[in-house]
Every structure is written in C-alpha cells, then in structure tokens.
Amino acid sequence: MKKEELLAGIGAAIVEGRKSKTEALAKEAVKSKLDLTEVIEKGCVPGIQKVGDLWEKGDYFLPELITSAECMKAAMAVFQPELDKANIKTKTQGKVVIGTVEGDIHDIGKNLVASMLSASGFDVIDLGADVKLEKFIEKAEETQADFICLSALLTTTMLGQKRAIEMLKQRNLCGKFKVLVGGAPASQKWADDIGADGYAENAMLAVKAAKRLRGA
Amino acid sequence: MSMTILELIRKRNVLLDGGFGTELIRRGFPQGACPESWNVERPEAVQEIHKSYFEAGSDAVLTNSFGGSAIKLAAHGLDKRCYELNRAAAMVADEVKPSGGFIGGSIGPTGKFLQPQGEFSEPEFEDAYAEQARGLADGKVDFLLIETQYDLREALCALRAARKVAAVPVFVTMTFNRVPRGFFTLMGNSVAQCLEELEKERVPVVGANCTLDSSDMADLVKVMRERTRLPLIAQANAGKPSLSGDGEVSYSQGLQSYLEQIPRIIENGANVIGGCCGTNPDYIRRMAPLVKKRG
Numbered sequence: 100m101k102k103e104e105l106l107a108g109i110g111a112a113i114v115e116g117r118k119s120k121t122e123a124l125a126k127e128a129v130k131s132k133l134d135l136t137e138v139i140e141k142g143c144v145p146g147i148q149k150v151g152d153l154w155e156k157g158d159y160f161l162p163e164l165i166t167s168a169e170c171m172k173a174a175m176a177v178f179q180p181e182l183d184k185a186n187i188k189t190k191t192q193g194k195v196v197i198g199t200v201e202g203d204i205h206d207i208g209k210n211l212v213a214s215m216l217s218a219s220g221f222d223v224i225d226l227g228a229d230v231k232l233e234k235f236i237e238k239a240e241e242t243q244a245d246f247i248c249l250s251a252l253l254t255t256t257m258l259g260q261k262r263a264i265e266m267l268k269q270r271n272l273c274g275k276f277k278v279l280v281g282g283a284p285a286s287q288k289w290a291d292d293i294g295a296d297g298y299a300e301n302a303m304l305a306v307k308a309a310k311r312l313r314g315a
Numbered sequence: 316m317s318m319t320i321l322e323l324i325r326k327r328n329v330l331l332d333g334g335f336g337t338e339l340i341r342r343g344f345p346q347g348a349c350p351e352s353w354n355v356e357r358p359e360a361v362q363e364i365h366k367s368y369f370e371a372g373s374d375a376v377l378t379n380s381f382g383g384s385a386i387k388l389a390a391h392g393l394d395k396r397c398y399e400l401n402r403a404a405a406m407v408a409d410e411v412k413p414s415g416g417f418i419g420g421s422i423g424p425t426g427k428f429l430q431p432q433g434e435f436s437e438p439e440f441e442d443a444y445a446e447q448a449r450g451l452a453d454g455k456v457d458f459l460l461i462e463t464q465y466d467l468r469e470a471l472c473a474l475r476a477a478r479k480v481a482a483v484p485v486f487v488t489m490t491f492n493r494v495p496r497g498f499f500t501l502m503g504n505s506v507a508q509c510l511e512e513l514e515k516e517r518v519p520v521v522g523a524n525c526t527l528d529s530s531d532m533a534d535l536v537k538v539m540r541e542r543t544r545l546p547l548i549a550q551a552n553a554g555k556p557s558l559s560g561d562g563e564v565s566y567s568q569g570l571q572s573y574l575e576q577i578p579r580i581i582e583n584g585a586n587v588i589g590g591c592c593g594t595n596p597d598y599i600r601r602m603a604p605l606v607k608k609r610g
Contacts (some may be wrong), residue, residue: 156494156495157495157499158496161501161502164498166431166432178459202347204391205426206426206429247597255340255346256347282557283555284557284558286557288557289557
C-alpha cells in the first residue's frame with residue numbers, strides 16, 4: 100500500500116468509526132516502516148478533526164464521537180510501543196488534569212471532553228466525578244500538568260470552579276496551570292468573571308481552546 | 316368514579332409542574348446531597364413544593380425521584396434504598412394531592428450509557444429502572460413519566476421495566492438538542508425515530524422536555540405534531556442558567572419571554588404543558604390561564 104493511500108485510509112477509518120480497520124492499517128504502517136509521527140499527524144489527526152467538524156455540523160452525535168475516539172486510541176496503542184522502541188517522543192499537545200467538581204456526579208460531558216482531548220494528542224489524567232478541589236491542584240502539581248479542566252453541570256456546583264481558581268491564587272499557582280471550565284451553566288462570561296483561562300461550550304471547542312491556550 | 320389522567324388529557328390541555336431542584340435549594344438543600352433522600356429526611360419540604368405547584372394550578376405534579384433509578388442512586392451510595400426512596404417520593408406527594416389532581420412518578424435517565432458507548436447492558440438498565448418504578452407504583456402514583464431521556468434505547472429499557480412492575484400508564488419524554496439539521500437527542504435519535512418507536516410500543520402520551528427554551532420548544536412541538544397524533548408533552552427550560560459573581564442564578568429567557576411562547580407551544584400541538592429547569596411556581600401560575608383556556 101502506498102503511503103498516501105494508507106494516510107487517507109487510516110483517516111477515513113477513524114471518521115467511519117471502523118476500529119479493526121484502523122488497527123489493521125496502523126499495523127500495516129508499522130510493518131511498512133513508515134514514519135509513524137507522520138502517520139499520526141497526517142493520517143489520524145485530520146481524521147479526528149473531520150469527526151469534530153461533522154459533529155459541529157450536527158451530522159455526528161455522541162456515539163460516533165466516542166467510536167472515533169476509540170479508533171484513535173486503538174491506533175495509538177499500536178504505534179506507542181514502536182515509538183517507545185525507537186525512542187521517538189510524539190509531540191504531546193499538553194498534559195491535562197480533568198474532572199467534575201465536588202458535589203457533582205454528572206460526568207457525560209466531562210468524559211466526552213476527556214476522550215476528545217486524548218484523541219487530539221493531549222495527555223489526559225481523568226480524576227472522575229465529584230472530585231475534591233484540592234485533588235485537582237495536587238494532581239496537577241504532581242504530574243506537572245499544563246491544564247486543569249473543571250466540569251460542573253449544576254449552578255450550585257459551578258461555584259466549585261470559582262473556588263478552585265481562588266485556591267490556585269492563594270497558593271500562588273495561578274499562571275502555572277491554564278484553567279478551562281465547562282458544563283451546561285458555564286459560559287465565557289462566567290469564565291471571565293471567575294478568572295478562568297478559557298471556556299468551551301462543547302468537547303470539540305474544548306480541544307480548540309486548549310490548543311489555542313497552548314500556543315499562547 | 317373520578318377521571319383518570321388520560322381522560323383529562325383527552326378532555327382538555329393539562330398543566331404539569333415546573334423546576335424542582337431549584338425549589339429544593341431554596342429550602343436549604345445542601346450541595347452534593349441526594350435529592351431523593353429528602354423524601355425521607357425532609358418530607359415536609361418536598362410536600363411544600365408539590366403543594367405550591369398544585370396551588371399555582373398544576374393538574375399533575377411529578378415526584379421527587381428524577382434521579383431515583385438504582386444506578387443513579389449508586390453515585391450517592393443509596394442504591395440499596397432505591398425502592399424505599401421512590402415509594403416515599405410517591406407517598407409524600409400523594410398526601411398533598413388535591414381532589415382532581417394527579418401524581419406522576421418521575422423517572423429520569425441513569426446518567427450512564429449502554430454498551431458499546433458505556434459499560435451497562437440493557438438488562439442492567441431494566442433492573443435499575445424496575446426497582447424505581449416498583450417503589451413509585453407501590454407509593455400510588457397515577458402515572459409514570461420517563462423523562463429527559465437522551466437515548467431512545469435507554470428510554471425503551473425504562474419503559475419495559477416500568478410496564479413489568481407497574482399497572483399505571485407510562486409516558487415518555489425525550490430531550491432534544493437543536494442542530495443545523497433539526498432536533499436530535501445526544502445519541503443522535505431523530506424526532507421521527509423516537510416517535511415511531513414510542514408509538515410502536517403503544518406509549519399513550521409522548522413528548523419532549525428540558526434542554527430547549529420555550530421558543531425552540533415551540534418549533535420542536537410543530538415537528539413532533541407533524542409526526543404523531545398522540546397527545547404531546549412539552550416542558551421547556553427558561554433558557555440557559557447563568558450565575559452572577561455573588562452567586563445569584565438567573566435564566567437567560569426569563570418569565571416574560573418564556574410565557575410569550577406558551578400560546579405557540581399549544582397552537583403547534585402540545586396537550587400537556589409544564590416547565591422545566593429555571594421555572595418555578597410563578598411560571599406555572601402565569602401559564603395556567605394560557606394552558607387551561609378552552610377552545
């Protein structure tokens with residue numbers, strides 16, 4: 100198989116959510132000794148971006164997003180040992196500590212953001228739901244994260260987003276981590292009010308916001 | 316013998332209640348606690364809310380059991396008390412039911428996904444919902460409302476479960492997002508697909524709630540009406556919530572513009588109308604004359 104054909108093929112397999120085909124093409128890329136970082140950047144990443152576009156247009160929904168993210172994960176599972184063997188560091192987009200804030204058990208949105216960030220090349224540490232605010236900060240410090248992503252679905256628990264930022268300020272850690280907030284009641288205005296670095300309305304926009312902040 | 320809820324729906328437009336969580340919070344409900352636990356711990360507060368809705372004009376109110384499936388309660392470590400909390404939800408509501416009023420057993424989504432997106436199987440969902448429906452039915456609800464469903468498959472699990480254990484009528488509302496191509500659930504179920512499946516399952520009353528404000532809801536009702544002749548439920552949010560710096564919650568739509576759309580919701584074909592997030596007894600009081608107007 101020609102390289103171009105493989106790059107297009109693996110991208111399409113991700114868009115179509117065909118996991119075994121994605122895996123087979125990933126293995127084929129390894130066997131043909133292709134430059135795997137190129138396969139990732141020119142094959143897989145455009146695929147996942149296309150998925151995001153289709154979702155924003157309302158052609159794709161949550162099942163398609165999750166399935167495509169799974170395909171991406173499957174491809175990376177094939178590539179990673181090879182990259183490690185060759186001692187090639189893939190360009191990580193950044194390390195993210197993510198979770199739903201304390202008092203809030205809703206995790207659908209947070210999970211979606213976590214999968215899309217992960218599929219888009221971020222290193223994601225998912226702390227789950229109902230996470231103590233201290234835990235976000237401790238984990239971010241421990242792992243030297245770039246981002247803290249705070250999710251909240253309720254108007255009562257979104258105050259936790261505000262408190263987390265206040266805690267960062269108290270500990271002089273503001274600026275060390277970029278803080279992104281999300282969840283149904285959150286908004287850009289809310290993010291501005293509480294001093295968060297970014298807000299995103301949905302999982303795809305979260306990826307864009309994180310990338311933008313990464314560049315900043 | 317008094318009229319059943321289905322008979323009333325056939326006779327005239329019916330008014331449901333509005334938001335519940337915000338009413339609990341106003342009465343001191345602590346952040347992060349389990350709302351259903353108040354059916355046992357603070358029944359008088361729950362009853363006060365039901366009463367305020369009946370007094371505002373609700374024909375039927377929904378029990379404080381939205382998150383009462385065994386799976387959802389497990390997040391609070393209360394899954395073992397599923398039956399008890401749901402039965403209590405029904406009983407506390409029943410105690411304040413006026414003559415001619417109805418109690419609907421609220422059954423919200425599990426918050427989890429079925430395989431392959433999630434880890435749960437359909438039988439597991441059915442068990443979790445059956446336990447809840449059994450409690451509500453034993454507490455003497457007049458009907459069950461499986462509501463705010465974002466996955467048609469999950470809604471059908473809840474429906475099967477409810478019918479296995481309860482003899483009362485079971486209604487279903489889905490929650491739809493507005494996207495450029497129309498209205499779809501989070502899982503991508505279209506309006507047509509939902510209505511077709513629910514009609515096939517002989518659900519007597521179907522509809523939509525939450526997510527949309529009353530203007531988008533009016534548009535959605537029109538789309539639903541083109542697809543079914545069943546009585547339609549519509550319960551819109553008062554827009555999107557926002558929180559001011561000092562912790563004051565407000566909803567983007569507000570009372571006035573919310574109310575302006577209620578006649579359109581009715582004209583477009585809704586028969587059972589209520590509020591959802593951001594609405595309160597004031598909304599319902601103002602909606603009552605619009606909904607119950609005859610002819």
